[in-house]
Amino acid sequence: MENEFHAKPQYEFSHCSWEHGWNVKFKKGSHSICTVYPR
Numbered sequence: 001m002e003n004e005f006h007a008k009p010q011y012e013f014s015h016c017s018w019e020h021g022w023n024v025k026f027k028k029g030s031h032s033i034c035t036v037y038p039r
Helices: none
Strands: 008-014 021-028 031-036
């Protein structure tokens, strides 16, 4: 993701009811390209 889309990963703790817990968001500027929910 970093090399192909030049997106920087951001590690966040989500309180979202859909997937509660840690996630990694790949953002390019202010737009989120992808969100990964590790298990």
